[in-house]
Amino acid sequence: NAGVTQTPKFRVLKTGQSMTLLCAQDMNHEYMYWYRQDPGMGLRLIHYSVGEGTTAKGEVPDGYNVSRLKKQNFLLGLESAAPSQTSVYFCASTPTGGTDTQYFGPGTRLTVL
Amino acid sequence: GQQLNQSPQSMFIQEGEDVSMNCTSSSIFNTWLWYKQDPGEGPVLLIALYKAGELTSNGRLTAQFGITRKDSFLNISASIPSDVGIYFCAGGNSGNTPLVFGKGTRLSVIA
Numbered sequence: 001n002a003g004v005t006q007t008p009k010f011r012v013l014k015t016g017q018s019m020t021l022l023c024a025q026d027m028n029h030e031y032m033y034w035y036r037q038d039p040g041m042g043l044r045l046i047h048y049s050v051g052e053g054t055t056a057k058g059e060v061p062d063g064y065n066v067s068r069l070k071k072q073n074f075l076l077g078l079e080s081a082a083p084s085q086t087s088v089y090f091c092a093s094t095p096t097g098g099t100d101t102q103y104f105g106p107g108t109r110l111t112v113l
Numbered sequence: 114g115q116q117l118n119q120s121p122q123s124m125f126i127q128e129g130e131d132v133s134m135n136c137t138s139s140s141i142f143n144t145w146l147w148y149k150q151d152p153g154e155g156p157v158l159l160i161a162l163y164k165a166g167e168l169t170s171n172g173r174l175t176a177q178f179g180i181t182r183k184d185s186f187l188n189i190s191a192s193i194p195s196d197v198g199i200y201f202c203a204g205g206n207s208g209n210t211p212l213v214f215g216k217g218t219r220l221s222v223i224a
Contacts, residue, residue: 042216104155
């Protein structure tokens with residue numbers, strides 16, 4: 001099992017450009033999450049999904065959209081990137097609900113100029 | 114929403130020393146988890162606690178689920194250089210609500 005994988009690993013964008021980050025998991029997990037990590041801020045939840053076709057807002061959803069068309073994939077979109085979105089993005093998945101261990105991907109480092 | 118206060122924010126210790134860090138919350142959790150993040154990687158689970166008062170060890174790591182269910186601590190004994198990283202606590206409750214993460218404790222070990 002590859003676990004949780006993220007594509008790409010690094011990306012540099014110009015302000016206003018759009019991009020999609022892909023998260024894939026091969027563990028048949030129901031729940032998937034997108035976090036951003038900034039220095040001193042810990043992990044902040046952007047959006048999450050409790051199953052295929054569902055999404056919900058987390059703590060910092062503004063400027064991001066997500067889709068969960070297939071159970072194994074969770075996409076994070078930036079429609080018009082801003083420098084404030086420079087961060088490291090982590091995807092995670094868990095078999096079921098809120099008490100389960102989350103399994104994290106390796107992260108995507110995004111820089112917006 | 115729920116928040117976790119994790120302390121200390123950072124620590125510099127000598128190799129061989131013991132380390133203690135903790136997490137507190139104003140609300141109750143049914144699960145406490147401790148993760149470690151190595152530089153440039155995603156967090157990895159160290160210890161999971163599911164019962165108030167539970168004390169669980171994983172090698173040199175020991176974690177406890179507080180009796181009040183509002184706190185947890187992690188101890189690392191005889192630290193080594195590979196213990197360097199960021200340690201996160203997380204609290205969870207059953208249902209759809211995601212885990213709540215602390216802001217992390219950054220550990221540096223001086224050889």
